[in-house]
Structure formats: structure tokens, C-alpha cells
């Protein structure tokens with residue numbers, strides 16, 4: 503059986519008499535790279551503070567490394583876990599001194615301190631900074647040193663509260679690449695708070711989405727990206743098309759009604775949670791699931807919904823261009839490779855198509 507590093511059951515946290523965190527069930531296995539995402543105020547930092555035992559919970563069960571923290575599991579959990587915040591507080595002294603601190607606190611012998619500090623600095627590509635004054639580092643260097651310090655004593659669990667949010671995209675990707683490699687090699691469990699969904703897609707095997715302190719979706723990041731469980735998640739992942747929609751269900755058949763009289767059918771037994779068919783008032787569709795039809799396109803043979811419209815704008819991008827198509831009062835965002843849009847300009851008439859099965863009710 504997979505070893506569980508974190509288990510929460512019925513955990514509730516109140517702040518100022520308000521229920522701020524309400525986790526029915528959450529289990530994280532050893533070696534998992536898990537992200538926690540959600541809008542501002544969703545409860546992400548509160549969850550992390552509970553896991554780091556900085557904040558008490560008023561109800562429920564929290565087990566870390568197999569031990570109930572309310573029954574003596576705290577000491578073991580502190581020994582085996584580490585945490586990093588958005589601001590890395592480096593103390594006066596050199597980079598070496600800073601990274602050596604956790605080992606000095608733990609009374610490691612000097613030779614082992616030197617060996618582990620230099621090894622971890624090398625892993626995070628900051629060994630050349632060892633003799634530099636820590637307070638003179640750039641933001642990116644400081645976060646790399648902070649990560650080295652968090653991992654120098656080889657914890658099994660690393661909790662990250664958006665520590666890389668202020669870094670530029672290239673530096674963030676580079677640091678997440680190194681961390682992912684280290685984590686995979688050492689079976690390190692990492693829980694990363696991030697509201698940057700690109701980082702989540704890049705780094706995590708799984709993402710837990712919070713809203714009002716509750717888990718509203720828990721799945722692999724690609725599923726959350728393409729099949730958000732609610733409008734809130736669709737907004738969080740920056741879904742290309744969120745469209746008003748009413749659904750009429752008759753037996754196994756669902757008829758989707760979109761603005762402009764656009765309607766299509768699909769089998770209501772497929773694709774998603776049946777309760778959404780009656781309660782959803784919007785649907786969403788990723789831009790790469792809408793295709794621009796050319797004459798003779800093989801897609802015309804497939805059961806697709808087709809709509810005629812006009813190109814209202816084209817935004818270049820690497821991998822895919824974004825094309826805004828106005829069709830029957832709907833504004834659709836389509837993502838297509840550059841070669842497919844070479845003949846298009848603003849004002850071009852186009853026919854676009856999508857499969858009803860790609861439409862997600864939210």
C-alpha cells in the first residue's frame with residue numbers, strides 16, 4: 503500500500519469565528535507533487551499553516567507521516583518536513599552560513615554540515631554564491647538559496663507557499679525544473695500553493711482546488727484545465743470560452759441552448775456529472791477544441807456543431823494563435839496553429855466547429 507504522508511479528515515478551522523477551512527478528506531502519498539490552487543482568500547495559506555502546525559484546527563483528524571498530530575505526532579512531523587514562504591528571510595552572514603543553519607540547530611557534525619551544504623547548493627546551482635553575503639542576493643538567487651536551506655536536512659515533505667510568485671517566468675520554470683528533479687530522485691513529497699495555473703501544469707501531478715475553504719476539484723492538472731468542475735475553476739484556469747447555456751433534458755438526450763439560437767444535442771449519460779445537466783447555467787470549451795473548417799476538411803465528416811462567423815481579432819502566440827470569432831452574438835476564442843490562419847485577417851468569414859462531447863457544463 504502507498505505510504506500516506508498527509509491525511510486530513512473532517513478538518514475545520516475557524517478564524518474570527520468564521521469557518522475558513524473545511525476539508526472533508528485529503529490524502530497525499532509519498533513522492534506526490536501536489537499543487538493547491540484557488541482564488542485569493544480561498545484558504546490555501548490556511549491549509550498550509552495547518553499542515554505546518556503553525557495554526558490549530560478546531561475539529562477533525564490530521565495525520566502526518568502516519569501519526570495523529572494531536573496525539574504526539576508533532577515532533578516527528580517537524581523533523582521530517584520543511585516549509586518555504588513567498589519571502590525568504592535570509593539572516594546576516596554568507597549564503598553558506600544561511601544554508602548551514604538548519605544543520606547547526608540539529609547539531610550535525612561539522613564535516614557533514616560542509617558536505618551537505620555544498621551538495622545542496624550545487625543541486626540548486628548556487629554553489630558559486632557560497633561566500634556571498636546573503637542579504638545582497640537578487641530575488642531569484644535568494645529563493646534558490648532559500649530552497650537549498652529548506653532541503654539541506656533532507657526532509658521528506660516540502661510545503662511551499664507561493665515562494666516563486668515574484669520571479670520572472672524563466673526563473674520560475676528553471677527553479678521548478680530543478681525542484682521537480684530533486685523531488686523525483688529523492689521521493690520527496692511537495693505541496694505547492696500557486697494560483698499560476700501554468701506553474702501547476704508544469705510542476706504538479708495533481709491539483710487540489712479550494713474555494714471558501716473547501717475542496718471543489720481534486721484531479722490531475724490537465725483534467726482540471728480542460729474539464730473544470732465549476733465556473734469558479736474555469737475562471738481560475740483562464741478557460742478560453744465560458745458561455746451562457748441552458749440544458750433541456752429529455753430521457754437520455756440533453757439539448758444545449760446557447761445564445762443566438764445555437765442548439766445541439768448530446769447523450770446526457772456521457773461526459774459529466776448528471777446533476778449538472780439540470781443546475782448548470784453556463785458551459786465552457788477550450789479554444790483548441792474549436793476548429794476552423796476549410797473546404798473539404800475531414801472534420802466535416804464528424805458529428806460536429808458548425809457555426810459561421812467573422813474574425814474579430816488575431817493574437818499571435820507560440821504554438822497557437824488566438825483567434826476571436828464573432829458568431830451569432832457569441833464571441834468565441836479559437837486556438838489554432840499559425841499555418842492554419844495565414845490567410846485570415848480581421849473581417850474574414852470563417853466556419854468553426856466543435857464536438858458536443860468537448861463542451862463542459864459549469
Ligand SMILES: Nc1ncnc2c1ncn2[C@@H]1O[C@H](COP(=O)(O)OP(=O)(O)OP(=O)(O)O)[C@@H](O)[C@H]1O
Nearest residue numbers: 517518522540541542543544545546547548549697
Ligand atoms: N490571521 C488571520 N486572522 C483572521 N483571518 C484570516 C487570517 N489570515 C487569513 N484570514 C482569512 O482566512 C481566509 C483564507 O485566507 P488564506 O490566506 O488562507 O487564503 P489564500 O487562499 O491563501 O489567499 P491568497 O491567495 O490571497 O494568499 C480569508 O478570508 C482571510 O481573510
